[in-house]
Amino acid sequence: MTYSLINTKMSTAEVTEISSESPVKPEDLKTVQLLAKGVMEIYEPPLATLNTHLKELTEKQEAVHNMISSERRRLEDLQNDAMLDALLADIATNKEKLTSITNSMMTVHKRVQSLQVRAANVEKVAKSKSQPKPTS
Structure with missing residues (x-):
């Protein structure tokens, strides 16, 4: 069976459309939904934390980049005056x-x-x- 992009909020009809190769059994559907829910519960909090840290690092990197750029412009202005x-x-x-x-x-x-x-x-x-x- 091939399941791709299964969301815990998908209905049985939507799963049937995704996997048109073979009929879906209700037990398989429930198992897939429980597995997807478990995976999401395991990986969602660390991913959210990582996302927050990445945003902070990106903001700090942009601030440092802006400072360096302005300092470089100031030095070039002095040299080319x-x-x-x-x-x-x-x-x-x-x-x-x-x-x-x-x-x-x-x-x-x-x-x-x-x-x-x-x-x-x-x-x-x-x-x-x-x-x-x-x-x-």
Whole structure:
């Protein structure tokens, strides 16, 4: 006898339609229904518990996936930020300009110092020439 998809709530006519190969005896029908009921009683609670656990795990997995995805997007945004790249390029350019200006200022400062020394020497010479020489 072939029985497939037997539900405990199926009527005798429905079982007869499913198994059209041979006539169904009422004792066989009752036995099949009792077996189906027993199997359902044994496996239904653990399956329901497993289903609940699977739903919880799926929800947690989705939450973790969403967190990882948002973090990845945030990191990509930081790495691909054109404004940040432009600012970093400006920093390098400004550093070069600052170094150039600093060197120029040092050169000007040295030149000013040497001109001050020269001016002091010229002033001494001018003072010494402007003072009358004592005649002996």
